[in-house]
Amino acid sequence: MSDNGILRVVARFLIPLIMLFGLYIQFHGEYSPGGGFQAGVVFAAGWILFALIYGLEDALKVIPQRAMYVLAAAGVLLYAAVGLLGVAMGGRYLDFYPLLDSPHAAQQLGIITVEFGVGVTVATVVMLIFTMFARRKSEWKAILEEGDEET
Amino acid sequence: MVAVAIVRVRDLFAAAMLFAIYSLLSAALFTVLDAGDVALTEAAVGAGISTILVLAVLALARRFEHPTGGHNLLALAVVFITGAVLIYATLDLPEYGLPDNPAQVHVGPHYIEHSYSDMGVPNMVAAVLASYRSIDTMGEAFVIFTAGLAVFALLSVRPRRREAGIVPRRPPRDSEDSDQGDKADE
Numbered sequence: 001m002s003d004n005g006i007l008r009v010v011a012r013f014l015i016p017l018i019m020l021f022g023l024y025i026q027f028h029g030e031y032s033p034g035g036g037f038q039a040g041v042v043f044a045a046g047w048i049l050f051a052l053i054y055g056l057e058d059a060l061k062v063i064p065q066r067a068m069y070v071l072a073a074a075g076v077l078l079y080a081a082v083g084l085l086g087v088a089m090g091g092r093y094l095d096f097y098p099l100l101d102s103p104h105a106a107q108q109l110g111i112i113t114v115e116f117g118v119g120v121t122v123a124t125v126v127m128l129i130f131t132m133f134a135r136r137k138s139e140w141k142a143i144l145e146e147g148d149e150e151t
Numbered sequence: 152m153v154a155v156a157i158v159r160v161r162d163l164f165a166a167a168m169l170f171a172i173y174s175l176l177s178a179a180l181f182t183v184l185d186a187g188d189v190a191l192t193e194a195a196v197g198a199g200i201s202t203i204l205v206l207a208v209l210a211l212a213r214r215f216e217h218p219t220g221g222h223n224l225l226a227l228a229v230v231f232i233t234g235a236v237l238i239y240a241t242l243d244l245p246e247y248g249l250p251d252n253p254a255q256v257h258v259g260p261h262y263i264e265h266s267y268s269d270m271g272v273p274n275m276v277a278a279v280l281a282s283y284r285s286i287d288t289m290g291e292a293f294v295i296f297t298a299g300l301a302v303f304a305l306l307s308v309r310p311r312r313r314e315a316g317i318v319p320r321r322p323p324r325d326s327e328d329s330d331q332g333d334k335a336d337e
Binding site (some may be wrong): 031032033035037041044045048069073078080108110111114120121122123126136139140 | 188191192195200207211212269278280282293295306
């Protein structure tokens with residue numbers, strides 16, 4: 001698919017817009033529809049489009065698989081850590097009020113951080129699942145060629 | 152109508168595309184119902200990501216469904232009875248949008264009245280999800296993470312040739328031979 005000029009040009013134009021929109025619904029989530037789940041999925045969709053057009057290997061150079069493992073775990077851990085931080089500062093688990101003095105600012109800080117954690121996890125897990133399935137095919141092909149040589 | 156087409160069609164590629172259309176129509180329905188967050192999720196996850204993942208799986212599997220012989224009348228009967236019971240149950244539901252429905256008198260008014268003064272966050276959905284129901288949302292995030300772990304656990308092992316000597320043949324694009332050893336990975 002990578003030799004199709006139209007696809008390449010359109011994708012080059014679209015991918016930044018998709019990723020920008022993903023970031024927009026991530027960080028504008030308290031004002032308009034959106035949030036971590038949607039943003040993560042949209043962001044991952046941009047990356048998957050890149051992988052479909054330019055090939056999986058190039059896409060894995062942008063975000064290596066090891067980074068996906070780390071980020072997927074880091075997202076949920078960030079969420080849990082914000083909860084524990086609330087406990088450490090004298091509140092209940094996932095209570096955002098103790099984080100800052102002003103109650104509104106504290107809530108907004110908590111919500112934004114937590115949604116960011118969700119977004120990171122969702123985006124990297126979706127990318128990871130796609131990578132796993134896409135890579136499976138090439139692994140399978142390698143096995144087949146091995147088998148052909150042996151027989 | 153799209154759902155019936157999905158069930159009828161034997162070409163799995165077409166079925167995946169029809170599923171995407173179905174999700175997009177659902178997203179449009181949610182938009183009509185003023186549920187912007189749900190519509191966004193449905194459009195992104197249902198029409199986008201799940202279609203891509205199904206296509207990625209289709210690259211591994213065969214394109215056409217096995218023809219199943221005959222019809223399972225018992226299953227048909229069960230489906231019809233369950234559907235009829237569910238439709239009968241909807242007759243008991245209160246009319247859509249009445250002010251004294253349980254959805255309008257339970258915790259809803261509390262959220263509507265207090266979420267802005269509590270949080271200063273205009274999008275009530277975000278306030279409920281991330282703050283009032285924060286532990287639920289953390290559970291969801293862990294579910295996503297677990298799904299990633301499960302796929303990783305299943306697919307990170309390199310495929311091996313079967314012990315019994317059956318070569319895991321890559322199924323041909325759209326011919327009907329090769330019945331054994333086609334899809335099972337391990």
